[in-house]
Amino acid sequence: QSYCHRLQHDMYFLTSTSRLNEQVVDKIVLQLNRVYPQILTNKEAEKFRNPKASLHTRLSDLLKHLQKKGDRHCQEFYRALQINAEQLFNDLPSRKILKTSDPTEIDTDKEQYMLNDRGPVFFLACFSVAAGLALFWYCCNSETQVIGRARRILGFSPIIIGRHVRNICMLYLEDVSRN
Numbered sequence: 001q002s003y004c005h006r007l008q009h010d011m012y013f014l015t016s017t018s019r020l021n022e023q024v025v026d027k028i029v030l031q032l033n034r035v036y037p038q039i040l041t042n043k044e045a046e047k048f049r050n051p052k053a054s055l056h057t058r059l060s061d062l063l064k065h066l067q068k069k070g071d072r073h074c075q076e077f078y079r080a081l082q083i084n085a086e087q088l089f090n091d092l093p094s095r096k097i098l099k100t101s102d103p104t105e106i107d108t109d110k111e112q113y114m115l116n117d118r119g120p121v122f123f124l125a126c127f128s129v130a131a132g133l134a135l136f137w138y139c140c141n142s143e144t145q146v147i148g149r150a151r152r153i154l155g156f157s158p159i160i161i162g163r164h165v166r167n168i169c170m171l172y173l174e175d176v177s178r179n
Contacts, residue, residue: 001094002071002074003071003072003074003075003077003078004067004070004071004074006074006078006092006094007063007066007067007074007077007078008067009093009094009097010092010093010094011060011063013091013092013093014059014063014088014092015056015059015060015063019088020055020059020085020088021055022051022055024084024085025048025049025055025058025059025062026049027080027084028077028080028081028084028085029045029048029049029062030045030049031080031083031084032045032073032076032077032080033045035076035080039066039069039072039073039076039077044065047061048061048062048065062077063077
C-alpha cells in the first residue's frame with residue numbers, strides 16, 4: 001500500500017478534534033520544510049503554519065498538498081509524525097491494518113481477552129477452592145495446634161472481623177477446646 005493511499009485512509013483520523021495540537025503540527029511542518037530534499041518550500045511552510053487559519057483547515061490542506069506531491073512526500077510526513085507524535089503514529093488506522101495483515105502474528109488485544117474472559121466469579125471459585133484446601137491441610141496436620149493459633153489470630157483481628165462476630169468465634173473456639 002502506497003503512502004498516499006495510507007495518508008488518504010488516515011486523513012479523517014488525523015484531522016479529528018484534539019488528535020494533533022498546534023505545536024505538533026508546527027513541528028511537522030518545520031521538519032518537512034528542513035528535510036533534504038525540501039518537501040515544503042518556505043512559502044508553503046508559512047502557509048501551513050499561519051495562526052490565522054484554523055488548525056483543522058491547515059492540517060487538511062497540508063495532507064491534501066502532500067498527496068498531490070506524491071508518495072515520497074507522504075512518506076516524509078509519516079516519518080515526521082513518528083518523530084514528533086509517536087503515540088499518535090502507532091494508533092493510526094493504517095498502522096493497525098499493517099500490524100494485523102500478517103496471518104502468523106498474534107493479535108495481543110484478542111489474546112488478552114481470551115486469557116481474561118472468565119470473570120470474577122471464576123477467580124473467586126478458584127480462590128475459595130485453594131483456601132479450602134489450605135485450611136483442610138492445616139487442620140488435618142496433627143503437629144499443629146489449631147485452636148491456640150486460631151484464638152491468637154481472632155484476638156488480633158478487630159479491624160477485619162466485627163467485635164460481635166469475633167466474640168462469637170472466640171466462644172465457639174473455647175467450647176471446642178474444652179470438648
